Amino acid sequence: MQNYHFPDQQGFFGEHGGIYVSETLIPALKELAQAYQEAKNDPAFWAAFHHDLKHYVGRPSPVYHAERLSQKLGGAQIWLKREDLNHTGAHKVNNTIGQALLAKRMGKKRVIAETGAGQHGVATATVAARFGMECHVYMGADDIQRQAPNVFRMKLLGANVIGVESGSRTLKDAMNEAMREWVARVDDTFYIIGTAAGPAPYPEMVRDFQCVIGNEAKTQMLEAIGRQPDIAVACVGGGSNAIGLFHPYIAETGVRLVGVEAGGLGIDTTEHAAPISSKAPIGVLHGFRSYLMQDENGQVVGTHSVSAGLDYPGIGPEHSHLADIGRAEYYAANDDAALEAFDLLCRYEGIIPALESSHALAWAVAEAPKMQKDQVILVNLSGRGDKDINTVAKLKGIEL
Numbered sequence: 323m324q325n326y327h328f329p330d331q332q333g334f335f336g337e338h339g340g341i342y343v344s345e346t347l348i349p350a351l352k353e354l355a356q357a358y359q360e361a362k363n364d365p366a367f368w369a370a371f372h373h374d375l376k377h378y379v380g381r382p383s384p385v386y387h388a389e390r391l392s393q394k395l396g397g398a399q400i401w402l403k404r405e406d407l408n409h410t411g412a413h414k415v416n417n418t419i420g421q422a423l424l425a426k427r428m429g430k431k432r433v434i435a436e437t438g439a440g441q442h443g444v445a446t447a448t449v450a451a452r453f454g455m456e457c458h459v460y461m462g463a464d465d466i467q468r469q470a471p472n473v474f475r476m477k478l479l480g481a482n483v484i485g486v487e488s489g490s491r492t493l494k495d496a497m498n499e500a501m502r503e504w505v506a507r508v509d510d511t512f513y514i515i516g517t518a519a520g521p522a523p524y525p526e527m528v529r530d531f532q533c534v535i536g537n538e539a540k541t542q543m544l545e546a547i548g549r550q551p552d553i554a555v556a557c558v559g560g561g562s563n564a565i566g567l568f569h570p571y572i573a574e575t576g577v578r579l580v581g582v583e584a585g586g587l588g589i590d591t592t593e594h595a596a597p598i599s600s601k602a603p604i605g606v607l608h609g610f611r612s613y614l615m616q617d618e619n620g621q622v623v624g625t626h627s628v629s630a631g632l633d634y635p636g637i638g639p640e641h642s643h644l645a646d647i648g649r650a651e652y653y654a655a656n657d658d659a660a661l662e663a664f665d666l667l668c669r670y671e672g673i674i675p676a677l678e679s680s681h682a683l684a685w686a687v688a689e690a691p692k693m694q695k696d697q698v699i700l701v702n703l704s705g706r707g708d709k710d711i712n713t714v715a716k717l718k719g720i721e722l
């Protein structure tokens with residue numbers, strides 16, 4: 323694992339990744355790839371990035387020993403990487419800060435994004451306001467109805483939210499519209515993608531920005547317990563918070579890396595969003611190749627998860643590669659297990675976690691009792707759950 327250098331020149335992580343887009347998008351991706359490689363080699367770029375992460379986002383986020391929860395479970399010690407404490411409440415802002423700085427460096431005055439549940443739209447609108455850029459967010463018309471508070475947040479932050487009426491009126495259609503707009507206005511427009519997926523160079527770029535999570539964790543765990551955890555675990559939607567935690571640990575082969583997908587109603591049903599653990603075949607979606615939930619005819623199938631942020635039929639290409647080479651393991655946590663873990667963290671630690679993060683926690687809650695008391699599981703708490711309280715209340719049959 324010392325020689326793990328991915329992606330390759332063509333943007334592949336083994337069999338996964340690459341660029342699968344129409345001809346018209348190729349020049350824009352090439353310009354972006356070149357600008358990113360230049361920025362990546364420029365210490366001033368990283369200095370500006372870390373300055374904002376410190377003063378605007380509030381990093382480093384702490385690691386926290388969930389002592390009461392660990393005691394209750396009676397096995398391994400659970401530690402949390404507190405991405406929930408970031409400005410805007412999740413890890414997504416690490417990435418939007420990075421891409422906005424790159425947009426600025428490239429002289430682009432407009433940013434566009436697509437969003438499903440609205441979390442990435444809010445993180446993009448936030449940095450657009452911060453850097454004085456025009457911001458347009460594409461969102462399926464149905465999602466606009468379902469996610470009214472986030473739509474209002476984006477508007478408060480000065481973004482223009484564009485409803486997409488085509489197709490299924492959800493994330494997939496919003497993505498198509500954003501791509502179309504990027505092609506039309508590539509001269510002054512930067513497309514901010516919200517997870518470690520999409521055509522190259524996005525998976526690499528988003529990973530590099532999110533690696534701040536794992537890099538901090540390595541330093542912090544060493545300070546806190548004098549060694550690294552036995553297991554590092556994170557939830558996986560597109561895979562950005564997970565790859566940010568995992569990547570700095572890849573060469574540390576003593577640390578097991580565990581990605582937790584959304585098991586929904588169970589991976590033996592059709593109601594889930596767990597491409598790797600349900601052994602989905604390889605397919606192409608949104609400009610890259612990876613494991614992808616599809617039917618016999620190769621049509622992408624509908625997904626389900628209690629957490630909107632994990633409700634995606636694909637997975638970032640680097641995760642598919644890490645699964646192929648056996649460096650990371652992938653499991654699914656079902657809706658009900660995530661909800662139980664959500665309740666446990668509220669009651670035992672006074673922390674309301676995001677429903678996405680509750681999936682990672684659910685895996686740790688099941689695993690910890692089988693382990694020794696001196697073993698350590700580090701859970702990436704990717705976000706806070708304030709955004710989810712209406713969902714949880716509804717599931718409990720409570721009217722707010």
Ligand SMILES: *Cc1c(COP(=O)(O)O)cnc(C)c1O
Nearest residue numbers: 517559560561562563631678705
């Ligand atoms: C969006 C989101 C996720 C899923 O996205 P990844 O790219 O897989 O990290 C997970 N947790 C929270 C809190 C989110 O907002």
